[in-house]
Amino acid sequence: MASIIVAVAVLVIAYLFSLRSRHRFPPGPKGLPVLGAAKEHPKTEFWKTYAEWGRKYGNIGFISFHVLGRRMVVINSAAVAEDLLGKRSLIYSDRPFPPMAGQLMKREKSMFYISYNERFKTYRKFMHSSFNPNASQLNWPILQKQARIMVANISKTPQNFVEHLRRNAAATTMKIAYGYTIDKDRDHFVALAEEGMRVGSLAGAPGKWLVDSIPALKYLPDWFPGAGFKRQAKAWSDQLYTQSLEPHDWVKAQMAAGTAEPSFTSRLLESRDPHVSEAEHDDLVLWTGGAIYAAGADTTVSSVKTFYFLMMLHPDVQKRAQAEVDSIVAKEGRLPTIQDRASMPYLDAVLQEVLRWAPPSPIGIFHCTSADDEYNGYFIPAKTTVIANIWGMTHDPEQYPDPFTFNPDRFVKKGENDTTQPDPREVVFGFGRRVCPGQHVGEATMFIQMATTLAVFDISKPVDKDGRIIEPEIGFTTAIVSHVKPFQYSIKTRSKEALTLLMQDLAAEA
Structure with missing residues (x-):
């Protein structure tokens, strides 16, 4: 009997090894049995280690x-990301x-966890209707006022500048x-949303x-x-649902009273597809x-905070960008607007370089394969977690020479036939069918905050x-949205004329 058990065990082990040998996974650290790479996986700034592992294990653009x-x-x-996340997005x-979190x-209905299904497609349709390049312009007056x-x-x-960035985003x-x-410092809805992000x-x-x-512990x-x-998961689940429900119900009450201001939620509630029930449409909206605050608030704060940090480190870049802004303030006697972006190529290059040098979400939100796949001779099984190392892509020395140097000139054309380095926005905002739907609003938000800051x-x-x-130290937090670590700084008014114009505009609107 014992010999039969041993023989069966040997056959099972042989079969498992034969299965394993059939599948050639992409190269990477093998780690330990059962644990895998758990012990050698970094605790902080994963993206840097992933890039290092990429160079160590064949430098073929991806590892596993x-x-x-x-x-x-x-x-x-970026090329592999386009092949897999773009061309094979299905x-x-x-x-x-x-x-835990799913x-x-x-959170199966959350935009950040939902599978690629019909409900997800409806979310994207809703987002596209409000945040496509043309529709996004309807939000420009809001972005400009809040930047001022x-x-x-x-x-x-000025000692509270980070708090002011956060209030602006909220x-x-x-x-x-x-x-x-929001008309007071401690707002109920903002407190809800910030706690939800935490x-x-x-x-x-x-x-x-x-x-x-x-997973069996669940x-x-x-x-x-x-x-x-x-028990913690249940409490947090209720809390996150309340975070979305309360402002949603507030809009419905405003609509019933005839006092609702135009918004993403109010417009969608007014335009229900007759083939969808009112309850289902309400739930979709x-x-x-509820995803808009979580998607936009923290990322813009991260990037604008990085902008302030980099202007402090690079006064030459700051002065050159200020000269571009001053040409409008001095010549036309007004503050810059988002419409001026096309006539400010250097400031637009600064924006691109801020995103390249410190992408706000260095490894993005993870993707997952829905079926087995093979790529360049390597097997990628279904249910594989796929991580886009955005930081690694924007610090690839073959695409961006001297990648750790902040240099907006990478994106400035010197002549008609001059070429620039790849636009980092092609990777920073995600890939394929999961690309950030709020990209155009996010860019416009960054631009007007940067331009207004430089003017004043x-x-x-x-x-x-x-x-x-x-001298400040350069360091970043480790999270889905990464921030430059707290730093000391000096912020002083450089143009009383610009500040006066700003105050006059705000007073006129009030």
């Missing part, structure tokens, strides 16, 4: 490894659905999504929850010792509108009590 049996593919090359447009928190409020607030309390997204005006970040943190590594009874994560302020390195310049 597994963590506790879960296969992952990391794409380090296979690569799903999302991983993690046990299943236990019931932001700069006015910074002029009063005010802009709430106005666009719900027609809601919860989402905690729930989705890689490696934080054991259930993500051992079947433990809620009362079982050690199952506190299940609720989940789509000088940003420089601070000095200590002995008059010595304080």
Whole structure:
């Protein structure tokens, strides 16, 4: 009997090894049995290690490894990203659905976790109707007003400039999504949304929850010792749903009273497809509108904060961009607008280089394969987590020579036949059917905040009590949206004329 068991075991093991040998996974760290690359996987700034592994394991544009049996593919090359996430988007447009942040928190309808299905297509249709290049221009007055409020607030309390950036992002997204005006520092809806972002970040943190590594734990009874994560997931699920429900219901109440301002939510609620029930349409609008704050608020704050940091480090770039802005303020006696963007090629190049040098979401939101695939002789199984290393792509020395140097001239044409380096916006905003639908609003937001800032302020390195310049350290947080770490700075008004124009415009609108 024992010999039969041994023989069967040998045959099973041989069969498993034969299966494994049939599949040639992309190269990468093999790690340990069962654990895979869990022990050598970095805890911070994953994107840098992924790029390093890419160079170490063949430099073919993508790598793979597994963590506790879960296969992952990391794409380090823009060309490979276009091949897989773009040209093969039918296979690569799903999302991983993690046990904690997805299943236990019931986020299957969330735009950030939803599978590529008919509901997702409806979300995209809703987003496209409001945020395509032409429709996005309807939001320009909101973006311009909020940028001026932001700069006015910074002029009063420059020591709180990050808080002012966050308030601006909240005010802009709430106005666009719900027609809601923020008129006080501690707003209920903004507090809800900010807490929701904190919860989402905690729930989705890689490696934080054991259930993500051992999915069977999700079947433990809620009362079982050690199952506190299940109770936490339920509380967070209710909290995130409330975050979307309350402002959605507020818009419906405003519409019933005839006082609703035009917004993403109000326009969609008024234009229901007759083939869709009112309840289903309401639910679709609720989940789509709820994604706008989470998608836009933190990313723009990250990029504009990086812009301030880089202007401090590169006064020559700041002065050159200011000269472009000053040509409008001085010649026409007005502040720059988003319509001026076409006549400000250098500032547009600065925007591109900010996004390239520090992409706000260095590894984006993960993709997932919906079927087995083969690429360049390598096997990529269904349900593989696919990570686009955006930071790796924007720091590829073959595409961007001297990639760690901040140099907007990469994107400035010197002559009619001159070529520039690849536009980083082609990768920074995502890929294929999951590309960011709010790209045009995001770019316009960045541009007008940068232009208004340059018109009014000088940003420089601070000095200590002995008059010595304080040199900042360059470091970034590790999260889906990465921020430059806190830094000291000096922000001073450089143009009283521009500040006066700004205050006059705000007073006229008030």
